[in-house]
Amino acid sequence: MTQTVSTGTRFDSGRPFPYVLMYHSVSVYARDPYLVTVDPQRFERQLSWLRRSGLRGVSMHELMLARQTGDDRGLVGLTFDDGYADFVLNALPALARHGFGATVFVIAGRMGGLNAWDPEGPRKRLMTPAQVREIADAGVEIGSHGVLHQRLSELDEDELVHEVADSRAVLAEVSGQDVRGFCYPYGDLDARAVAAVESVYDYGCAIWRSDLSGRHALPRTYVGDRDGSLRLVAKRLRHELIAR
Template sequence: MTQTVSKRTWSDTGRPFPYVLMYHSVAVYQHDPYLVTVDPRRFDQQLRWLRSNDLRGVSMRELMQARRAGDARGLVGLTFDDGYADFARNVVPALRRHGCSATVFVIAGRIGGDNEWDPAGPRKRLMTAEEVQEVAGAGVEVGSHGLLHQHLSYVDEDELFAEVVGSRELLREITGQDVAGFCYPYGDVDRRVVHAVEAAGYDYACAIWRSEASGVHALPRTYIGDRDGALRLRAKHLRHRLTTNR
């Protein structure tokens, strides 16, 4: 899908985009062809870097509320796509150690399954319903990553409704909480999909790249991988500041 660069501000408010980091899996690994895994030791170093630079990782819910109140200085959105089981095992304890929070985007129709959409990579187990409940009870925001991890710009209207609305209903049943955020699988988003997410009542949604659809319901994010040490983290943070405040 071709992405075109849009204006550097929120399409509906004229404010700069928030700084949001995109993670997937945090686990010890040997083979990672899709570059979606961060070693737990590296992740701990990355959180330590944030705190030592007067930044604090928070959930998207907290970040969006703080921005509406005009009090988001030093807050960075931490997001984790797919809902891997290692989120409960490795991420939640690290967040607690560093006084941070996060949002995990769960694939509602694949809970308890694995990442079969990544055929060349190692099998990674996804959280069970009990694990999703556990992380929600620990204060983590649970958002929707759709129903089956599909390219949403390619599905018909009925499938899109199931992906956007059906996934939210399932996650509400599991967590007993509202589901305020959505995340587009593969970062695949166009205006039709954005309109469906907005119409479903989500407060915000996360994409990957900036595009003509960018805004509160298609927020761009910064990819973070296992190679991102202090120098690369600093460079990515600086790049965000320069490109959103011109």
């Protein structure tokens, strides 16, 4: 990984970075070594906290459009990496109850498969193409998480094009949407990867702030099952302090 942390990096046009939350799986669980799972009841409480705080969860596409017109006050991007099947059962109904939107970053070459990249498990089912189309038809934005969930900085040029560009074509056909955003697997990126994403997508989502941060490497705030109201307040304040 080639990122250098830089807390002073700002978004395009000199504006602070937008507030974007990063989720993965929403499911009841017994073990979670990678801390990617949020219990459905906790998730419901987190969405309720957003509403009480005057925030409305939206897709990245809606957030980016609102920023162009200066109408993004009170909006927070809700993103879900990997395209877990439990999104359909647990996350989608909760989002609908609150009137929130979201973006799900799907792995184009692993639809209907498992999270094989997590060696310690537990195994989680990924959405099938039919489920991806189902949530797209319900208004969820579909973004790309590559073809096989690989670290882009380790790929040669042909592999990089395949992961970035070919994944978009597959997901556009499956979802019926114009796939506008990309999310870097593992948060791994370098200048070459960001340039590849910029050539294909309207925006890109990273994890951490870095010298490459910008519209095509947007930092996000991780949300886990341990995040109750106090921790969510602290994370929001931290974002506001750093994003100024």
